[in-house]
Amino acid sequence: MVYFIGAGPGDVDLITVKGRRLLKEADVVIYAGSLVSTEHLNFCKEGVEVYDSSSMNLDEITQIIGNAYRQGKRVVRLHTGDPTLYGAILEQMRELDKLNIPYEVVPGVSSFTASCARVKREFTVPEVTQTVILTRISGRTPVPEEEDLEVLAAHKSSMAIFLSVHEIDRVVEKLKRGYQDENVPCAVVYKATWQDEEVIVGTLKDIADKVKDKNIRRTAQILVGYFLNDNGTYSRLYDKNFSHEFRDAL
Ligand code: SAH
Numbered sequence: 414m415v416y417f418i419g420a421g422p423g424d425v426d427l428i429t430v431k432g433r434r435l436l437k438e439a440d441v442v443i444y445a446g447s448l449v450s451t452e453h454l455n456f457c458k459e460g461v462e463v464y465d466s467s468s469m470n471l472d473e474i475t476q477i478i479g480n481a482y483r484q485g486k487r488v489v490r491l492h493t494g495d496p497t498l499y500g501a502i503l504e505q506m507r508e509l510d511k512l513n514i515p516y517e518v519v520p521g522v523s524s525f526t527a528s529c530a531r532v533k534r535e536f537t538v539p540e541v542t543q544t545v546i547l548t549r550i551s552g553r554t555p556v557p558e559e560e561d562l563e564v565l566a567a568h569k570s571s572m573a574i575f576l577s578v579h580e581i582d583r584v585v586e587k588l589k590r591g592y593q594d595e596n597v598p599c600a601v602v603y604k605a606t607w608q609d610e611e612v613i614v615g616t617l618k619d620i621a622d623k624v625k626d627k628n629i630r631r632t633a634q635i636l637v638g639y640f641l642n643d644n645g646t647y648s649r650l651y652d653k654n655f656s657h658e659f660r661d662a663l
Contacts, residue, residue: 419521
């Protein structure tokens with residue numbers, strides 16, 4: 414069996430218990446060196462074969478996995494955050510399907526939830542928004558027109574924008590047009606849960622300058638939306654006058 418495992422956003426303790434166990438047992442580990450901390454490899458057994466995928470292409474990755482699998486080795490493919498988001502695992506799974514190699518995907522803590530945790534906010538706030546949009550700006554990877562940042566921002570939902578901080582000016586322009594408000598709060602979280610994490614807070618008016626002052630050009634989440642203000646509303650979940658499946662109203 415081959416395991417695609419989410420390593421979490423940075424802090425090595427943010428991998429799941431299952432992910433850590435499989436990593437400890439692995440004979441071969443292929444990790445996304447650009448964003449996965451090498452500290453994870455300290456948990457591997459002695460003699461483990463380790464490959465950094467950041468300089469490899471799909472054929473090379475498939476070949477390593479295929480060879481190891483045929484030799485009866487346990488293979489872990491370690492991805493940053495959660496593997497189902499911008500992880501390019503689909504194409505890898507497709508290749509394994511062609512070779513009849515079985516695999517499982519083990520989820521992880523994504524950088525978007527880790528970033529929200531670092532700013533101590535909740536994406537879904539009663540009477541503010543009940544929706545989170547995960548997206549990115551178009552670049553070399555095209556984004557469908559209907560999902561342009563301006564169009565998505567018009568929903569005024571909470572947003573977590575991946576892979577876009579290097580284009581902060583263009584991001585902010587589109588968001589301003591979509592939200593029709595320059596005072597929307599923003600937080601840019603660089604390397605959430607790593608040692609060199611940076612959190613920058615502001616609004617659509619000033620966030621771009623603050624990001625450029627800090628020279629942040631990669632590995633950051635752009636969180637946007639009114640959820641970043643605490644509007645003082647309460648949920649029904651802990652409301653003493655509201656009963657639900659697990660608790661009766663007073
Ligand atoms: N699968 C990953 C995303 C991979 S794409 C996940 O679930 O988080 C890489 C992008 O993710 C980066 O450009 C950045 O926007 C974001 N990212 C990854 N790690 C991050 C971290 N520790 N802090 C902030 N953003 C991060």
